[in-house]
Amino acid sequence: MSTVIGNGGFAEESAIEAYGLGKRYRRGWALKDCSFRLPAGRICGLVGPNGAGKTTLMGTAVNLLKPTTGTVRVFGAAPGSEEANRRTAFLAQEKPLFRRFTVAEILRLGRELNPRWDQKTAEEIVRSGNVPFTARIGTLSGGQRTRVAFALAFGRRPDLLILDEPMSDLDPLVRHELMSVLMAEAAEHGTTVLMSTHMLADLENICDYLIVIASGGVRLAGEVEDLLTAHTLLTGAHTGEGVPQDLARHTVVESRVSGRQVTALVRPDGPVAGTWQACTPNLEEILLAYLRSPDTPPLISPSAQVDPKAAAA
Ligand SMILES: Nc1ncnc2c1ncn2[C@@H]1O[C@H](COP(=O)(O)OP(=O)(O)OP(=O)(O)O)[C@@H](O)[C@H]1O
Numbered sequence: 341m342s343t344v345i346g347n348g349g350f351a352e353e354s355a356i357e358a359y360g361l362g363k364r365y366r367r368g369w370a371l372k373d374c375s376f377r378l379p380a381g382r383i384c385g386l387v388g389p390n391g392a393g394k395t396t397l398m399g400t401a402v403n404l405l406k407p408t409t410g411t412v413r414v415f416g417a418a419p420g421s422e423e424a425n426r427r428t429a430f431l432a433q434e435k436p437l438f439r440r441f442t443v444a445e446i447l448r449l450g451r452e453l454n455p456r457w458d459q460k461t462a463e464e465i466v467r468s469g470n471v472p473f474t475a476r477i478g479t480l481s482g483g484q485r486t487r488v489a490f491a492l493a494f495g496r497r498p499d500l501l502i503l504d505e506p507m508s509d510l511d512p513l514v515r516h517e518l519m520s521v522l523m524a525e526a527a528e529h530g531t532t533v534l535m536s537t538h539m540l541a542d543l544e545n546i547c548d549y550l551i552v553i554a555s556g557g558v559r560l561a562g563e564v565e566d567l568l569t570a571h572t573l574l575t576g577a578h579t580g581e582g583v584p585q586d587l588a589r590h591t592v593v594e595s596r597v598s599g600r601q602v603t604a605l606v607r608p609d610g611p612v613a614g615t616w617q618a619c620t621p622n623l624e625e626i627l628l629a630y631l632r633s634p635d636t637p638p639l640i641s642p643s644a645q646v647d648p649k650a651a652a653a
Contacts, residue, residue: 353380353415355500355532356401357646360410363396370396373557374410377646378534380499382549382563383526386536389631392553394536395433398502401534402430414500426456429498433505435489439478443471443488447495454496462495465521469514482509490518494525501526503535507542519546540624550623551644552630559630562641564623570607570639573621576614578602586614593636594629605629607639 354377361374371393378384386394399405400412403420417423437446443466451457466473469487477485486509493501501522507515523546526533534551537543543550543564550567552560560567571593576584578597587595587604590612595604605621606612621629630636 352643354378354413355380355382356412356414356534357416358397358401358410358412359646359648361397361400361407361412362409363393363400363405364408371400371553372555374553375646375648376551376558376561376640376644378532378549378551379643380415380532381530383523383533383547384535384549384551385543385547386534386551386553387538387543387627388553388559392555394553395504397553398430398504398534398536402428402502404430427499428502429493429496429500430502431489431493431504431506433508435485437477437485437489437492440476442474442476443480444473446477446488446492447473450492450495456497458495458497461497461525462491465491465494465518468517483511483514486510487514487518490521494521497529498531500532500534503533505536505538507537507539522546540627544623549644552627554631554634557638558640559636559638560626560640561644562639563643566641566643567626567639568620568623571621571626572606572608572612572618573625574604574606574612574616574618576602576616584614586612586616591637593626594633 356378358374358376361371362369363371374397386397388394396405400407401414401419412419414424415427441449447459447462450462451459466488469484471480471484471487477488480488486506510518519542522533525531548564550560550562550564551558578600584602587606590609591607593605593607595602605625612618
């Protein structure tokens with residue numbers, strides 16, 4: 341199992357490590373050359389445009405899909421192994437639950453199949469949404485079914501919870517409530533969460549770690565705090581064509597001209613020369629700039645990097 345020495349000098353366990361992960365269907369590559377590490381204990385947002393391969397990536401981590409290239413490990417174990425299965429829960433986008441079962445029967449099934457089952461937490465999640473325990477799954481609304489799927493996932497008391505766009509069919513109040521449950525559970529038990537989302541509010545309010553994938557692989561990965569502080573948003577006078585000379589030694593993620601003003605999102609490599617107004621960008625500005633600029637070199641924080649040699653070990 342690989343570990344990395346973190347800032348405090350403690351060895352941090354890896355929840356997920358992906359090495360050159362790729363999946364090819366007949367139509368082409370769904371996921372390509374994806375390498376990253378998710379340290380244990382983080383709540384990580386997985387972001388990317390439609391079709392970037394987020395569901396595919398999650399599918400390989402829970403052994404629903406076999407990668408075409410590369411490998412993925414969950415707590416150092418192969419997906420599908422007893423160790424990985426015991427420690428991981430997956431909530432798929434379409435929330436497949438047995439439609440003819442009642443809510444109580446589904447929870448009983450969860451209890452019987454999982455040695456670490458936490459009935460109290462599972463029941464509380466169902467009860468706080470006033471979902472009747474006697475109702476059949478097939479008669480529930482989409483949002484209620486999501487709530488029951490959440491209860492099943494949390495009831496398993498996983499070390500790693502993988503959620504594929506979990507909030508897409510929930511009303512704002514329920515989203516808020518279930519996100520609070522998610523954060524409280526994760527904080528109490530040190531659960532690692534990998535959650536794909538298109539909602540920037542989820543990222544800003546919940547996630548402390550971020551992985552951005554696009555057609556060319558991983559574009560950004562690391563602690564949200566580190567990703568924010570690595571960038572500066574500069575505004576100055578537009579004096580000529582192309583990237584301003586002052587910025588030539590820095591990584592310019594994106595620059596845009598509006599009238600006589602130029603705005604540039606930059607990864608500064610030391611102090612920036614010239615007359616610029618500088619501010620810290622927000623997560624949305626960084627995300628959009630990277631997704632619009634496929635040629636910008638990716639930024640992978642040290643904590644999110646894998647050692648390619650470890651893939652063969
Ligand atoms: N079973 C399949 N057969 C063929 N192509 C597939 C299959 N599953 C996914 N794909 C393709 O792989 C690519 C990645 O799909 P995936 O569902 O992983 O993306 P995503 O990032 O989760 O997208 P979204 O944000 O829209 O949910 C898409 O182009 C999709 O059409």
